[in-house]
Amino acid sequence: MSILANMGSRLTRNFGEVQIGLPKQAKKGEIIEIRALILHPSQDETEGKKIFIEEVTFTFDGKAFCHFDCSSMGSANPYLAVPLRAEKSGLVTVRWRNNQGHTSSGQKSLRVTD
Amino acid sequence: MHKREFLRLTAMGSSLALGASLIGTRIALAANAQGWPAESFAATSVDRVLQELFQMRDLTISERVHVQIPAEVDDALTVPVSVSVDHPMRDDDYIARIYLLVDHNPTPLASIFHCSPANGKAACYQRIKILHDSQVRVIAQSNRGDILAAKPHGVRIRSTGATQ
Numbered sequence: 540m541s542i543l544a545n546m547g548s549r550l551t552r553n554f555g556e557v558q559i560g561l562p563k564q565a566k567k568g569e570i571i572e573i574r575a576l577i578l579h580p581s582q583d584e585t586e587g588k589k590i591f592i593e594e595v596t597f598t599f600d601g602k603a604f605c606h607f608d609c610s611s612m613g614s615a616n617p618y619l620a621v622p623l624r625a626e627k628s629g630l631v632t633v634r635w636r637n638n639q640g641h642t643s644s645g646q647k648s649l650r651v652t653d
Numbered sequence: 654m655h656k657r658e659f660l661r662l663t664a665m666g667s668s669l670a671l672g673a674s675l676i677g678t679r680i681a682l683a684a685n686a687q688g689w690p691a692e693s694f695a696a697t698s699v700d701r702v703l704q705e706l707f708q709m710r711d712l713t714i715s716e717r718v719h720v721q722i723p724a725e726v727d728d729a730l731t732v733p734v735s736v737s738v739d740h741p742m743r744d745d746d747y748i749a750r751i752y753l754l755v756d757h758n759p760t761p762l763a764s765i766f767h768c769s770p771a772n773g774k775a776a777c778y779q780r781i782k783i784l785h786d787s788q789v790r791v792i793a794q795s796n797r798g799d800i801l802a803a804k805p806h807g808v809r810i811r812s813t814g815a816t817q
Binding site: 613 | 688689690694730731732755758759760762763764765766767768769771772773774776777778779780781782784
């Protein structure tokens with residue numbers, strides 16, 4: 540119980556934080572998995588104030604390559620994974636926007652070897 | 654004394670800045686939703702959503718859409734769904750969208766995943782709420798408009814009243 544309570548306060552403190560998981564390095568042409576955890580609540584009007592993430596965009600070196608449109612039926616603290624064909628080293632950015640128009644993002648470098 | 658005070662403030666300031674950069678978030682206000690399909694998400698019946706998205710065209714069941722979802726879950730608020738589609742991801746022929754619907758949710762359309770040839774394969778993983786026992790549908794659409802639907806998967810919510 541106290542673990543859960545601690546986790547809850549940690550999640551509240553880091554509202555909007557994006558954690559990105561990438562392989563340490565990838566071979567050129569390899570299809571890798573990009574994981575993103577966003578610390579954000581998900582509630583519809585039956586649960587109180589309606590707040591949820593509407594959109595999550597994945598970009599590589601500034602170019603969007605996929606995105607999710609979501610409803611309030613997405614889980615709290617969305618955990619998403621998408622594939623990417625690794626062609627070159629660069630910066631992966633995951634940006635979210637919620638139904639109240641707030642937005643934030645996280646970034647992580649991807650290293651690609653020949 | 655003044656100097657010490659200044660140093661203390663500077664140290665505080667830089668640790669705050671460090672904290673902010675560690676968290677890596679800058680909450681800002683974005684321009685209003687562009688392209689977020691409000692009408693499809695507003696629909697409260699699955700038939701409405703299908704009408705909205707596909708004009709009720711026949712959704713051919715395809716063995717090429719693979720869905721991994723538990724048949725029974727304890728936590729209705731965090732149900733993992735993994736989807737992959739056997740389909741090329743070439744510039745001229747690729748899966749452009751993967752729709753995820755839960756028939757008996759108040760908002761049946763859970764999400765739309767928009768993908769591109771840069772993904773390398775058509776797949777995604779996410780976690781959703783499934784508030785009642787329900788069929789879950791996954792429908793993929795190619796850039797050419799081809800529709801591939803997975804066989805609906807039934808998901809049962811186990812009673813969560815097991816306090817003992």
